[in-house]
Amino acid sequence: MPPPAPQADSPHEDPTQDELVRSKPESRRQARRRKQALALRDGSASQTRLIWRKYRTNPLGLIGLGVLIVLYVIAAAPGFFSPHNATTSSPDYAGAPPQQLRFSPEHGLHVLGLTSETSLETLAREYTPDPEHVVELRLFAKGDPYKILGLIPADRHLIGPSDPNEPVYLLGADQAGVDMLSKxxxxxxxxxxxxxxxxxxxxxxxxxxxxxxxxxxxxxxxxxxxxxxxxxxxxxxxxxxxxxxxxxxxxxxxxxxxxxxxxxxxxxxxxxxxxxxxxxxxxxxxxxxxxxxxxxxxxxxxxxxxxxxxxxxxxxxxxxxxxxxxxxxxxxxxxxxxxxxxxxxxxxxxxxxxxxxxxxxxxxxxxxxxxxxxxxxxxxxxxxxxxxxxxxxxxx
Incomplete structure (x- = not known):
């Protein structure tokens, strides 16, 4: 008995996986990328887009751009990113070393206060952390007033002491007791x-x-x-x-x-x-x-x-x-x-x-x-x- 003839493909046969992928509607992002690729291929892309396309392939250029953006944002509102103003001085803490950031469940983010004494050998002031003197830090703390871009008054700081009268020296202090980070x-x-x-x-x-x-x-x-x-x-x-x-x-x-x-x-x-x-x-x-x-x-x-x-x-x-x-x-x-x-x-x-x-x-x-x-x-x-x-x- 002869084998049965192969049946013709049904018009309603299930599509393959590749056909399913091709049949999916193109997303907006994919369409934009395809349009940009075609523009770059036929030379109709704008000069700015061409420059950015080449620029973003340079990792050092992207790192430098990120650093400059951060620096100029800080320069636009230095008071917000500083614990104190650049003129707030505490002569009792002249030349104080940087204070180490600490965290504990009881006090949260904090630093230890400093005690000073004069060395009998060098006659220089020496500072030591005082475990009994805890200076708690807060995000968006209220502190010294300043102006954003020299125009908008504000008194909130990204990080600062809970008590505005407590000095904080995350990068140390100068010879007048002014916070170096703020300066x-x-x-x-x-x-x-x-x-x-x-x-x-x-x-x-x-x-x-x-x-x-x-x-x-x-x-x-x-x-x-x-x-x-x-x-x-x-x-x-x-x-x-x-x-x-x-x-x-x-x-x-x-x-x-x-x-x-x-x-x-x-x-x-x-x-x-x-x-x-x-x-x-x-x-x-x-x-x-x-x-x-x-x-x-x-x-x-x-x-x-x-x-x-x-x-x-x-x-x-x-x-x-x-x-x-x-x-x-x-x-x-x-x-x-x-x-x-x-x-x-x-x-x-x-x-x-x-x-x-x-x-x-x-x-x-x-x-x-x-x-x-x-x-x-x-x-x-x-x-x-x-x-x-x-x-x-x-x-x-």
Whole structure:
């Protein structure tokens, strides 16, 4: 008897697993990713998206960006992230060491108070933890009043003592009994902002001068380049010192801050001007520039609306690499006594208090502002290097 003929596939046969997967509706996230992939493949993605796609593959760049975000958030509201204000002092705890955070079911998060006595051998004040003196800590504790961004009054601190009159020194105290953590946080306000504002001012001047030099060429280019070469031939530190020495000592903190920012900008614009000049020289004869001229666009519009956007990513990368030099310049001038002075609080001013060998030996935690400077400079370098690589998203 012949075997039965194979039956034809039923139109209602159960679908395979692959067919089930393909038949599932595409999620919104998957659709967005597929759309982005197609845009990247055919070259229609925006420049910002291309840069971010390349940037996020750089782990050091992401780490640096995260560190800078944290630092600038702290600089925006240093009072909230500090147990005390930068002017709250307790002379009885001058030079106190860092207090160790502890936790117990009875007291929760706390530190032990300090007792001091004068050493008969070194005549220095020595501190020891007092187990009988428990200083309880609270999140969002009420304490010294401050202003967020200098405008919004507040008195809540991220962490602070339950009793606002109890001093807490998580990173130790300076020679006046002021909490170092609070001083470092408040110092970030000046040190980070002066670097950012100084770079923006120098970039504005460099874009204008470099754009004019590269676009017009000829006599204007030669004259501008000779001026730039003359400024760059002057040693940077003596030039800073000479300009900073002209600041009257009687000026207030705000006046000194503004003048010091302008000084750093006037010295730091030459490098940016040369970068802009080279880019403009390279792009001024491109077809899109010629089309803009034929369309009746003026020189200023061509430079700002057509030339600058074509290499704005490279400008941003150069600016991010220039910010650390501005921060180091302010730190150096304040450390040498030619920049900001007490009662202003900046990282350079804090490091000046730690320049004596005796202070460094007895209170090494006063060098912590230097660690903040190093951390900021390294983070900016990571971000700048990542942006420089991401500025050419199609590069290998």
């Amino acid at each position: 470092i946080n408040f110092g970030a306000q000046i040190s980070l902002s002066i670097g950012l504002i100084g770079v923006l001012l120098s970039a504005l001047l460099g874009i204008i001068v470099g754009g004019i030099s590269g676009y017009f060429g000829g006599v204007a280019d030669s004259l501008i380049q000779r001026v730039i070469e003359f400024i760059m031939s002057i040693p940077t530190l003596p030039l800073w010192l000479g300009l900073a020495a002209a600041i009257p000592p009687r000026w207030g903190i705000v006046q000194t801050y503004l003048v010091l920012t302008c000084i750093l900008s006037l010295v730091g614009w030459t490098g940016m001007a040369r970068v802009i000049r080279g880019r403009v020289l390279q792009a001024r004869d491109e077809d899109f520039v010629t089309a803009a001229r034929l369309d009746g666009a003026g020189h200023g519009r061509i430079i700002l609306r057509h030339l600058m956007p074509s290499f704005m990513s490279h400008i941003i990368a150069s600016l991010s690499l220039a910010v650390p030099s501005m921060i180091l310049a302010e730190t150096a001038l304040s450390f040498l006594g030619m920049g900001l002075r007490a009662p202003a609080v900046s990282w350079g001013v804090l490091l000046r208090d730690a320049q004596q060998l005796q202070v460094v030996v007895n209170a090494p935690w006063m060098l912590l502002p230097g660690l903040a400077v190093v951390l900021t400079v390294v983070a900016f370098n990571f971000v700048g290097d990542a942006l420089r690589d991401a500025a050419d998203p199609y590069g290998k």
